[in-house]
Amino acid sequence: MAATPTTQNLPTVTAYELKLAWPLGAFFIVFFLAPLVLLFIVSLYTDTTMTHFGLTQYAKFLLDPFSLKVLGATLWLGVEVTALCLLLGFPLAYVYLRVPGWAQSVLILIVLLPLLTSVVVRTFAWIVILGRQGIINTALLELGLIDSPLRLLYTEGGVIVALAQVQMPLMVLPLITALTRIDPNLADASAALGAGAWRTFWKVTLPLTLPGVIAGCLLTYAAALSAFITQTLVGGGQMLFMPMYLYQQASTLNNWPFAAAISFIFLVAVFAVITVFNMLGKISQGYANA
C-alpha cells in the first residue's frame, strides 16, 4: 500500500492487482482468519469453563485410538467419494465433448441441476431411494431378486453414493473445462502416428486433463468431508464422522475446548491430505510433460 507510484515510475499492472485484492483480503481477515484464531485460543483451554490453558484437549484426541479412528474414517470416506466421482464424472465429461451442441446444453443442465436445489432436498431424495420401501428395494423385490428389503440406508455404501451424487458437479465442471482446452488435433495426430484409442487416452488426453482432475478431486474431497447434512441424514446417528463428532461435543456436551481442538486437528489433517495430493499431481504433471 505504501508503495504508491511516483512521478518517475509509471504504475505497474501488478500494483493494481494487489490493491484490488484488498476488499476480499480484509473480508477474509475479519470473517475467516480472526474467528480461526479465536477458535485456536478456545482449543487451548483445558476445562469446559475455560479458565486454564494447556494442551490437554489435543493430547486427549491424539492419544485416543477411537478418536483417531473417527478421523481416519472421515478422511477415507472423502477418498472413496472422490474416487467414485472421478470414475463416474470422467466419462460424462468425455462424452460431453463428443456430442452435438444441443445435447451439450442438455448435459450441462443435468450436471448443474443438483446445484440449483438445496443439499437437504437432494439428500432427502436419497432417503426415499435407499429406504426399505424405497425405489431400489421395491424394484428388486418386484423382480424377485431378493426376498426381503436390503439394508441400504444407514450404511457406509449409502453415504458414499449419496455424497458422490451430491458433489458430482464439483468434479464434472473442472473436468469439462480441462477437456475443452485440449486441442482435438492432438488426438488425431496420435491416431495418425499409430496409437490406438486407449493409448491415445492414456498418453495424451489423461495427462493433459490432470489439472482439471486435481481441481475436481480437491473440491469434491473437501466438500465430501464436511458434508454434515448428507453424512447425518443418510448415515444416521451411529455412523460417526468428524463433523458429527464435533457437533456432539460443541452442542450436546457444551465442551467447546475439545470441539475446537477437534476442528483444528481436522483442519490440519485435511490440509496434509490436500498437500500430498497436490504434490502427487505436480509429480505426475512433470511426468506428462517429460
Next chain:
Amino acid sequence: MNLTRRSLMTSALTLGAMQLFPGMSEAQAKRIVFATFTGSWEEAHRDVLVPAYRKATNGAEIVLDPMLSVDQIAKVTAARSNPPIDVMLHDPGPALVAIANDLTEPYPVDKSAYYKDLIAEAQEPNGPAGFFQVVGLTYNPDKIKTPPSSWQDLWKPEYKGKVGITNLNSTLGTGFLVEIARMNGGSEANIEPGFKALESLKPSLSAVAANPGQLATLFQQGQIDISPGNFNAIQIMKARGVAVEFVAPKEKAIAFKTTFHIVKNTQAKDLAFALIEAAISPEVQGKLMEAPYLVVPTNTKVKISGEVAKTLAKDHADMKNKFVFQDWKKINEQRSAWIERFNREIKV
C-alpha cells in the same frame, strides 16, 4: 483511497456501536425476546401464549426466536451482561447447565399467582415447568396390529430389523437409555444394564437416527415400524397423515419438564416474569391442551381432557402413576461418558 478508508471506518464504527449499545436503537420500544423451540412449539406459543401475554401487559412487544436449548445457552453465555434473550425454554438437561453456569434468575415465587398451583414436579424455583414432554412407544398401526405395551416389546423377534432409536445427542435418546436401564435393574446412577440392553437390541435395529425429528421421516419411509417417540411429535405426524400411533408403556412414560427461565441481567425482568406467569396460567395451559397443540399441562387447576386424558393421564394425580421423572442432575454428571460409550459401542 484515504477518503474511502475513512468512510469505511466510520460506517464500521457505527455498525460496531449499534452492536455494543443496542439500547440506542431499541430504547424506544421495550420488548422481550423469548427463545421457544422450533416447529409446533413455536406455533403453539405464537397462537396462544403471545396473545395472553399481550393482554396481560397492555400490548407489550415480544419476539419469538425459536432455537435449540444449546443455542440459547451459547448465545446467552456469549453476551452475559447484555443477553440477546430474555426468557429461555429448556429441556431438563440443558436447564441444569444453564442454572449451573449462572445464566438464570431465580423465579420470584412469592409474586407469582400460579406457581403454587403447579404439580409438585413442576415447581422449580429456578424456572417453573410450563409443560411436560412425554416419551413413550410409537408404532405403525398398519404393520403392527397388536399395540405394544412395554419397552420390552422392542426386543420382540417379529420386529427384528424394524426398530428405530435415536442416539444420545437428544433428551429423548438419553431418557430412553435410562428407562431401559431401570427396566433391567439399573438407574440413573447405574447405566450398565441399559447399555447391555442396547447391545442385545442391535440385531433388531433398523436405524439409529441422528435426532428425534429424523424418526418421523423413517416412519414415513417404512424404514422403521416401532421406536421410542415424543407424544407431541407423533400428533404432528398423525395430523399430516402418517400412519403412526403413540402408546404409554406399562413401565410409565418418561416425562420431561420443560422449564421457562428468566435470563440473568435481562433489561425487562417484569415483562419476562409476565410471560412466564402467562405460560403457567390455567387459561393458557387449558387452551394449549386442546387440539391441535395437545400440550401436557402442569397447572393442577386445568381439568385434563381430550387426547391427553385418553392417552396419557386422566388428571394430575394420575400423572404421578403414569409418568416417570428422571434425575437429570445425575444424568448430566455422566452424560458425556455415556455419549462417548455410545459412540464406541453402538455400531449397527
